[in-house]
Amino acid sequence: MTAETDHSAAHRHAGELADAAARTAGVHLRTVHDVAGLAAVADFFSDVWQTPHSTPPYPAEVLHSLVHAGGAVHAAFAGDRLAGATVAVFGPPAAAEAYSLVAAADRGVGHAVKQAQRAWALERGARTLRWTFDPLVGRNARFNLVKLGGAGTEYLVDFYGPMADGVNVGDESDRLTVTWDLLAPRRPKETGDRAAAPVIGMAPDGALLARRSQDDRHVWCRVPGDIVALRAADPALALRWRHAVRDVFTEAFADGFTATGMSRDGWYTLTREEDTPA
Structure with missing residues (x-):
């Protein structure tokens, strides 16, 4: 073909x-x-x-x-x-x-x-x-x-x-x-064990913001449940969320990660493919 x-x-x-x-x-x-x-x-x-x-x-x-x-x-x-x-x-x-x-x-x-x-x-x-x-x-x-x-x-x-x-x-x-x-939309892949990964950041609401797997293959980052409502109710808090998530993403992207998933409870999965031999 x-x-x-x-x-x-x-x-x-x-x-x-x-x-x-x-x-x-x-x-x-x-x-x-x-x-x-x-x-x-x-x-x-x-x-x-x-x-x-x-x-x-x-x-x-x-x-x-x-x-x-x-x-x-x-x-x-x-x-x-x-x-x-x-x-x-x-x-x-x-x-x-x-x-x-x-x-x-x-x-x-x-x-x-x-x-x-x-x-x-x-x-x-x-x-x-x-x-x-x-x-x-x-x-x-x-x-x-x-x-x-x-x-x-x-x-x-x-x-x-x-x-x-x-x-x-x-x-x-x-x-x-x-x-x-467009020819082959990506299928969801194994996302690793988020709960077992070390914490690398806390969110503005005092709960966990991000984790990074020990094998350095996955980063997980949480976002607020409804940023539009939060922005209307408390713009300063919404902006703190913006900066906190930005810090996680920019560091992860600089390290070669891409965003590959989002859970129903608001956690991104960022994945870095294994290096392949030359």
Whole structure:
């Protein structure tokens, strides 16, 4: 079987997964090209990020330009109601990688829009898709690393600088880059024995923050249960969490680790592959 055949098969399978995920979520998927549709997506993003419709995170005219340049806006509809949307463009090298600029969806709809985005990227020859997310949002980490099978490959400190939307205001905008292998999404691996590993840090709430295995293959790092609620209730405490998790991640990434998992109780698994002989 040739690489081209593998790619075609992966594209067909991705389309089937997208259709199945849409049926499960009770939505239908389509790409959005028209002015009115793109304006509705811009308003949807405003609602998610709690900004006025007059100042959306992604204005309709920007979305229109991205579509015109060859990108795609995928949307999920529950009847006539917009229930999710995601935006992707191609990055260098265009033949190999696509980049997801933004995604938001109602609960249960995110998997469908990401699978639609995957099928679109595969159809155009991409092998990977990248995007960023706030590493303190544990539910998003679990979706990206466990459900989709991506890997956290880069930690970006204060990536956007100060943000003024209703979700991120008052915090620093650290982001974790996800790299999603579109041809063969990563399967969860053995995560080691977290409970037996030495403690390497305490969290701002006084409980454990991080552990590192004695064989130096795994690091585990905890995040707060709901950083958005915590940020609204106690911004100073939320910022202490930001700095504490940042310290663990930047040290681990400098040592060659990647983020490979997230438990249901809010613990990342970071993994370093064994060195192979030259």
